[in-house]
Amino acid sequence: MMLPSADKNAFKQLCIKMTHSAQLCTGEVVDLWSYGIPNDSVADTKELTFEEAQRDYKHYMHAAHAMIFSRDETVLWDKYSVMANIMMQMRFDGNLGFAGGLLDKGCESAVEGLNRELAEELNLDLKRHSLMQKDHMCTHVNDKKRLVMHFYAMEVTKLEFLEIERNSLCAAEWGVESLGIVRVPLYVVDDQTRGFPLFLTNRFAGSAREQLLITIRKKNILSSQQLDYVISCFKKYVGSIG
Numbered sequence: 001m002m003l004p005s006a007d008k009n010a011f012k013q014l015c016i017k018m019t020h021s022a023q024l025c026t027g028e029v030v031d032l033w034s035y036g037i038p039n040d041s042v043a044d045t046k047e048l049t050f051e052e053a054q055r056d057y058k059h060y061m062h063a064a065h066a067m068i069f070s071r072d073e074t075v076l077w078d079k080y081s082v083m084a085n086i087m088m089q090m091r092f093d094g095n096l097g098f099a100g101g102l103l104d105k106g107c108e109s110a111v112e113g114l115n116r117e118l119a120e121e122l123n124l125d126l127k128r129h130s131l132m133q134k135d136h137m138c139t140h141v142n143d144k145k146r147l148v149m150h151f152y153a154m155e156v157t158k159l160e161f162l163e164i165e166r167n168s169l170c171a172a173e174w175g176v177e178s179l180g181i182v183r184v185p186l187y188v189v190d191d192q193t194r195g196f197p198l199f200l201t202n203r204f205a206g207s208a209r210e211q212l213l214i215t216i217r218k219k220n221i222l223s224s225q226q227l228d229y230v231i232s233c234f235k236k237y238v239g240s241i242g
Helices: 005-017 050-056 110-122 158-170 208-218 224-240
Strands: 020-023 028-031 045-048 061-076 080-091 099-102 136-142 147-155 178-183
Touching: 045 050, 050 136, 050 147, 061 110, 061 158, 061 208, 080 158, 080 208, 099 110, 110 147, 110 158, 136 208, 147 208, 158 178, 208 224
Parallel strands: 061 147
Antiparallel strands: 020 028, 045 136, 061 080, 061 099, 080 178, 136 147
16 A cells, blocks of 8 residues: 555655664664654764763663574575574564663662563563673663663574563563564565565664664674665665655
């Protein structure tokens, strides 16, 4: 179904705002941030070290989220490589995001709060799968919201991923904070739009989009060349809307 002209123009302007050039880990890619409400801006947020956040931003609220993933050699329809299963979720507010949440201020560390949230939102068995500080990927601060966002990643086997995915249906927050697990399609369909490029046009909570791209690069889930190709397809698609 074709969008009305006014809707197409509005969507195009939204996507353009998400394509400011930036450095992301190693190699130049595109900053694809989009926040939870329309007035949020990439200019409000900056990356810093975990130590800086703990030292200089104690007076801010802190949150921690995690990406659980497994590598996967499956090829769909003898054509598209799955590469990995990455667990995201549809949030109660309509944004895509990762499991996790706000820390209880002064009562718990980042990993303690994160593991508590993962047990609540995913029904994660912490005796088998718990995040540690060594799993930290990145930290960002939003001065406008006075919020620090810590991000972690945990690799599991494919069978473990499937088990965690199934068990999430019994989580205390399923149907409340989390409305269901969403996997990230890492492949690019022949039309150079569907798959990962189109997935990136979704609305993401907080810094979830950049956290996703940072972790894909750091964990070598996709090569720099593959990730840059995804970004170029995304930009091409955004430019074609009009």
